[in-house]
Amino acid sequence: MKILYIIESLKSGGKERRLLELIDGLKKDKNFTCAIIILNDQIHYKKAHQNGCEIFTVKKDNYFSISMQIFNICKTFRPTIIHSWAANATIYSLYTVKRLKLKLIDSSISTAPLEVKKKSKINLINQIIFKFADMINANSQVGLNSYYAPKNKSICIHNGFNFDRIKNLVSETEIREKFSVTTKKVIAMVASFSEKKDYATYIKSALQILENNNDVTFLCVGSGDYTKYQLLIPKEYEAKIKFLGKQSDVELIMNICDFTVLSTYTEGISNSIMESMALGIPVIATDGGGTSEIIADYENGILIPPKSPQILTEKINDLLNNSEKVEYLGKNAIRQIKENFSIDKMIDKFILLYKRVLVK
Structure with a gap:
């Protein structure tokens, strides 16, 4: 199974560390091959270059240019699943997902605001994402609820700590x-x-x-x-x-x-x-x-x-x-x-998510 991750960057941050810990866990399983697309060239974690995972950098430009860069990378890497960790990355991926008939997981929800107005920009973007993504993932159940994620294709996977x-x-x-x-x-x-x-x-x-x-x-x-x-x-x-x-x-x-x-x-x-x-x-x-x-x-x-x-x-x-x-x-x-909240529990749940997406 080939997973292509798309994220804004690999600068220091909780989401970025979580992604790299996940990839470290998956590389122990020979059934998985992973690659990462970053939307800018910020890489603060040394382990990003140590886990054998290929990293592609997309040049920031207009929507069409970024979408085509992702499309061309996918034609070469040929992923089974695109797993996006940022809302804009998901939007940029939609053309590729449609053209190449790939599975799409969105993990952009990592906060849980008290109120998200239904006519707000972020909610309108999320409604597009929710329509086209095969699964929506967040690191808290309340986060999924805050953003009105559809229950029939939403899953909470809590962060995992590596001792x-x-x-x-x-x-x-x-x-x-x-x-x-x-x-x-x-x-x-x-x-x-x-x-x-x-x-x-x-x-x-x-x-x-x-x-x-x-x-x-x-x-x-x-x-x-x-x-x-x-x-x-x-x-x-x-x-x-x-x-x-x-x-x-x-x-x-x-x-x-x-x-x-x-x-x-x-x-x-x-x-x-x-x-x-x-x-x-x-x-x-x-x-x-x-x-x-x-x-x-x-x-x-x-x-x-x-x-x-x-x-x-x-x-x-x-x-x-x-x-x-x-x-x-x-x-x-x-x-x-x-x-x-162990890292092993988190990795196991993501593996189950990938298997679930493939049979949808």
Whole structure:
């Protein structure tokens, strides 16, 4: 079976890592041959060049030009299935799918907004995709529901975590020294500095905590411009709320934390949450999107309402003052990832999806 994946790029990101982990798993099965088309030449993952998977780069131009480039690649590679990981990639693939009578899977849904207006641009694009795709895949059930994906050809496959990523981690002492962390307690939020991630709530809560507790450091880790959030920090707290920017090995940073926070409100299944839980580090996260599909409140993490800094402060204080509760949540967090969100489970479900598509 030949699978041709199409994605915007292979820059650092959850979707991109997930695709490469999937291909790594499939290459162990001799029944699969994989290739990737990227719509620009950004490749940040070394493993993209190490898994024996051919990578084609399409030159960005007009719709017709991109569609024809994909068509010509498919005539050479001759895939059984086109598996698209971006909405625009799916649209560009439609001509090829029709002409060459290929199967099409769309995996562009990775968020779960509270409301998608039926007359919005994204919904109109999705309706075209839903009509022509053989199967729609998302990493959360709530994501499929948010975008009105047709139930008869939709499937949720949760992200999978590869525990090889946390073998042989650098010592906590070394990471503390690298980022000048001297406090007993450490908390982190790992997310891009976009509006929807809601760093404002995290920082407001951090400032409230620091008024009464100066033995805790709050780390802010992610890509994007964080200048406006830095401006929220009074000078006396600058050493306790650290902006680390984009980091390639977030597991090393999470590993020095007592617990982590994610105050975003449009997630599907967050890679940040999975990474933290896999390390046995509980997460306080917004009860929205697909988060409740991975976190059970006060069982393996804590859920809070969106945009609620005061409630977040209460929950942080609760865990700062209760190490036994942190340990309990952490043990259950690891169990949740191992039993329900492993990379092997994810790969097995995609293999079943490919087999299902072929008989449609």
